[in-house]
Amino acid sequence: MSFLLTNFFLLFFHYLWISLRFSYSLRHRLISALLFFITQLIFVPLVLGLAAQLYLSFVIAAHVAVPLFLLLIVFLQKKKIRGDVGVFLSNDGRVIKGFIKNFFFFENFAILSIFLLAVLWIATAVFLLPNRDVDGLCYHLPQIYESILQHRWLMLPLELRSHFAFPFNAELLFLWPAIFFHSQQFVDGVQGVMALFGVCVLYALGRELKLTARTSVFIAFLFFLSPVVLAQVGSNYIDLIIAVLFLFAVYFAVSFYKTNSRYDLYNAAMAIGLLVGTKYAMLVLVVSLQVFMIKGLRKMSRIHLGCYIAVIVLLGGYWYLRNWVMLGNPIFPVTLGSDGVGATSNSISECVSTFGEKCRQLFFADIGIGTFNGGMGLVFWGMGLPSWLIYFLRSLKDFNHGQKFSLYLWLQVLIGFLFLFFVRLDQLLFDVRYIIFIIPIVFLALGKIIEELPKIFHRWIHGICIISVLLSVTSLSINIWPRYDCGEALFDRHNHRFISEYKYLDSSVLLMNQRMEVYYLLDTLTVGKEGFHVYMASDIGNFWVTHMYGRRLQNRIVNFDPSSGDKPDAVIFQKFDKDQPLFFVGPKILPEQMMSDQEYALLMQSETMMFFVKKARLEKTFTKQ
Numbered sequence: 001m002s003f004l005l006t007n008f009f010l011l012f013f014h015y016l017w018i019s020l021r022f023s024y025s026l027r028h029r030l031i032s033a034l035l036f037f038i039t040q041l042i043f044v045p046l047v048l049g050l051a052a053q054l055y056l057s058f059v060i061a062a063h064v065a066v067p068l069f070l071l072l073i074v075f076l077q078k079k080k081i082r083g084d085v086g087v088f089l090s091n092d093g094r095v096i097k098g099f100i101k102n103f104f105f106f107e108n109f110a111i112l113s114i115f116l117l118a119v120l121w122i123a124t125a126v127f128l129l130p131n132r133d134v135d136g137l138c139y140h141l142p143q144i145y146e147s148i149l150q151h152r153w154l155m156l157p158l159e160l161r162s163h164f165a166f167p168f169n170a171e172l173l174f175l176w177p178a179i180f181f182h183s184q185q186f187v188d189g190v191q192g193v194m195a196l197f198g199v200c201v202l203y204a205l206g207r208e209l210k211l212t213a214r215t216s217v218f219i220a221f222l223f224f225l226s227p228v229v230l231a232q233v234g235s236n237y238i239d240l241i242i243a244v245l246f247l248f249a250v251y252f253a254v255s256f257y258k259t260n261s262r263y264d265l266y267n268a269a270m271a272i273g274l275l276v277g278t279k280y281a282m283l284v285l286v287v288s289l290q291v292f293m294i295k296g297l298r299k300m301s302r303i304h305l306g307c308y309i310a311v312i313v314l315l316g317g318y319w320y321l322r323n324w325v326m327l328g329n330p331i332f333p334v335t336l337g338s339d340g341v342g343a344t345s346n347s348i349s350e351c352v353s354t355f356g357e358k359c360r361q362l363f364f365a366d367i368g369i370g371t372f373n374g375g376m377g378l379v380f381w382g383m384g385l386p387s388w389l390i391y392f393l394r395s396l397k398d399f400n401h402g403q404k405f406s407l408y409l410w411l412q413v414l415i416g417f418l419f420l421f422f423v424r425l426d427q428l429l430f431d432v433r434y435i436i437f438i439i440p441i442v443f444l445a446l447g448k449i450i451e452e453l454p455k456i457f458h459r460w461i462h463g464i465c466i467i468s469v470l471l472s473v474t475s476l477s478i479n480i481w482p483r484y485d486c487g488e489a490l491f492d493r494h495n496h497r498f499i500s501e502y503k504y505l506d507s508s509v510l511l512m513n514q515r516m517e518v519y520y521l522l523d524t525l526t527v528g529k530e531g532f533h534v535y536m537a538s539d540i541g542n543f544w545v546t547h548m549y550g551r552r553l554q555n556r557i558v559n560f561d562p563s564s565g566d567k568p569d570a571v572i573f574q575k576f577d578k579d580q581p582l583f584f585v586g587p588k589i590l591p592e593q594m595m596s597d598q599e600y601a602l603l604m605q606s607e608t609m610m611f612f613v614k615k616a617r618l619e620k621t622f623t624k625q
Helices: 002-021 026-050 056-077 081-104 106-128 134-140 142-150 172-181 187-208 213-224 227-233 239-259 262-276 282-297 302-316 318-327 348-365 378-397 404-421 425-435 438-452 455-478 487-494 501-507 512-526 591-596 615-624
Strands: 533-538 570-574 600-605 609-614
Touching: 002 026, 002 056, 002 081, 002 172, 026 056, 026 081, 026 172, 026 187, 026 239, 026 262, 026 302, 056 172, 081 106, 081 213, 106 187, 106 213, 106 227, 106 455, 106 487, 134 142, 142 172, 172 187, 187 213, 187 227, 187 239, 187 438, 213 227, 213 438, 213 455, 227 239, 227 425, 227 455, 239 262, 239 282, 239 404, 239 438, 262 282, 262 302, 282 302, 282 404, 302 318, 348 404, 348 425, 378 404, 378 438, 378 455, 404 425, 404 438, 487 501, 501 512, 512 570, 512 600, 512 609, 570 591, 591 600, 591 609, 600 615, 609 615
Parallel strands: 533 570
Antiparallel strands: 570 609, 600 609
């Protein structure tokens, strides 16, 4: 409850100072407050971490101080604060009361009901199940957890995984619940909250495009209930976070295009800066967003142009500067050359030759469906994309008649598909998630089509959409990556048999079922007690340490923390690839050494794992029990 209240007051303070300072519409002020909230959740812990002061008390104090400082400035500038607060709260209350009427339309009531069902299901999975996706366990989370335990921002060894040098703005959002609860339990819910923010921004963007509130509500919830969004909501991937940050950037870029307001300019700069600091590929999207802003930027003074660039650099540039200084390459580990970049194709000819097959797999198979990697859904492919194509072609036709803005907006979808054009065919299954950001743009086109068609067609379109999203929600029961099957965990809770979330790793991905027993035992031995200093050696492809921290982050990883000492409390060897040798990070400890060391007991052994624990620590643990 304290966590919810803290977040509520932070958001309310931002809403308050923005409302006192600027006389924009309620939705505009709320979207701005959400953006300020996200910005401080990313920027504050980064600054504290770089200063080696990443302690919960400092994080909370800094979070509260930011909006209070902004409110103080407003109080010093204005005299009739109490009267102003009463006026805008009263006006906003009437606006909200009028907005609620939109949910009494059948289609919006139906989609809201399905949305609430999905939220309840996913929230239950977040509460009961452990972190259970691939990249989250490999690199999105370990660096966050280690930074919390060492109270400073750090970069884990690049020889283990070069991904640790990537920009980490999105991952810093995972830090907020992790450091507040000192736990992994609620970290899976971060993308869900961002998806809710995305619903708000898409609604506001629909209103900016002159859609009715009724239609804007409908398409906003369609976005949340898209299969790939639902699958990502409970995962620790960051593609959904990126999509929502992109929506923020588009919203304020569109608003700046229309108003030339400096306020919108700096909001756009904040969103773009945060976006730049998430993935290197976002640099391409940022460039495409500038087409919205060129017209207004030309009218700005040099001071405001300089401040616009400064805000972007401040919020997104640290990672590039760090890599440039430390590694000699601002976009390490990416190198631009003949071998391609990451999962990209090696040549244009390969891209062209595989283009037809990619289209077939995307449109007819909805590749990646049932995982956090993809699955845009029936509404997207069957109605959304054709709607987008209609408006894209119209915008090309009307380009010379003052309709440049429309073309700029619809072009973002084409840019998204260009990402997949350069992806290797064998990687397409895993990379559709990179273009989640095009889903809301496509649904904006669908909203415009709905309002253009005669009312006789509305019920059919709404009905098809509602059936489709209901199928998306029910398909969570068979979702593979990550799983949302909470049956066993609910049964254990009801019968008071719940001990550790790690018992349910066997319903996770890849080889987690083979690791489950060791991590389950480690967590059971240490949760609620003095944690172990744990050492691990593994074949490099499976060097996953996330669950070794324990669900309450009670354990320390000797490999990453030299201060842990030479004699760990527990040692884990895991080898799932027989052709790969053991990979060592930090001190080199061999299985043969542990077998002959009388200080340790072999607690568990299987074909793939060995788990040693210091006998003295075992005695101490069981004595306390």
